[in-house]
Amino acid sequence: STLCQTLFPYTTLFRSQQRLSFARLQQAFRPMTNPLLNLREGPVARLRLNRPELHNAFDAMLIAALTGALEAVADDDSVRVVVLEGEGLSFSAGADLNWMRGMAAASEEANRTDSLALARLMRTLDELPRPTIARVQGAAFGGGVGLVACCDIAIASADAKFGLTESKLGLLPAVISPYVLDAIGPRQARRWFATAEIFDAATALQIGLLHQVVANDALDGAVQRQVDLLLKAGPHASAQAKSLVRRVAFERDRDRLDHDNAALIARLRVSDEGQEGLGAFLDKRKPRWCD
Helix, strand or coil: CCHHHHHHHHHHHHHHHHHHHHHHHHHCCCCCCCCCEEEECCCCEEEECCCCHHHHCEEEHHHEEEEEEHHHHHHHCCCCCEEEEEECCCCCCECCCCHHHHHHCCHHHHHHHHHHHHHHHHHHHCCCCCCCCCCCCHHHHHHHHHHHHHHHHHEECCCCCCHHHHHHCCCCCCCHHHHHHHHHHHHHHHHHHHCEEEEEEEHHHHCCCCEEECCCHHHCCCCHHHHHHHHCHHHHHHHHHHHHHHHHCCCCCCHHHHHHHHHHHHHHHHCCCHHHHHHHHHHCCHHHHHH
């Protein structure tokens, strides 16, 4: 009896370690789910974050997968439109807790490298030479807001929630700040960066993060309408629209701006795409890219 009492704590510990080891083995041998689904529908690439059990939270693997998929899309002229979406209940709830726990224990240099990977993702999406649409439902927090801000068109369901929640953790949304600032402006950014307050889709629309808010059951239809409009536009024109906006927004030399814009429209008018578009309009027919 005394021996049993002495051994009881060790027996219990052994059994708990067995259960923990078994759980780890189960996790290790569980089939790995692709964190990103790359779905093609003709000229439309749907990049779907695929960690629904974690509300599509970021980790290093998802960041690398999405960056790689976007870089591949940039080199694929058969892709005309990119739709960025999330599987399950949420668009993206920001950073994965386990990933954050690991980075909290890492060195400053490791954190810098990790952050540069996220910066590369955001910049790749922001500068992608294809029109992009964010289809947003459920939660879009932290880096999820960054993805929304980087897309050319952002549409959300009425129940979507947003938050730049980093300051609650003693952090700031530094990496995504250039893109969020472009979307909502400095005045709004000063509030939301500091407070980490959660806001609804109506507020996101009001401050400029979203272009449209629709009923939950109308989200797919609203996204498809934008896809259809983009497919009717000239492929080169729709792809390069964002670069024109960026150049005009930051060029302070008005003479140079006038010169560059005149050169651009002249070049487009005599291009194959411009000639086809103008000819189709004058002939009252559809341009070839609509076939």
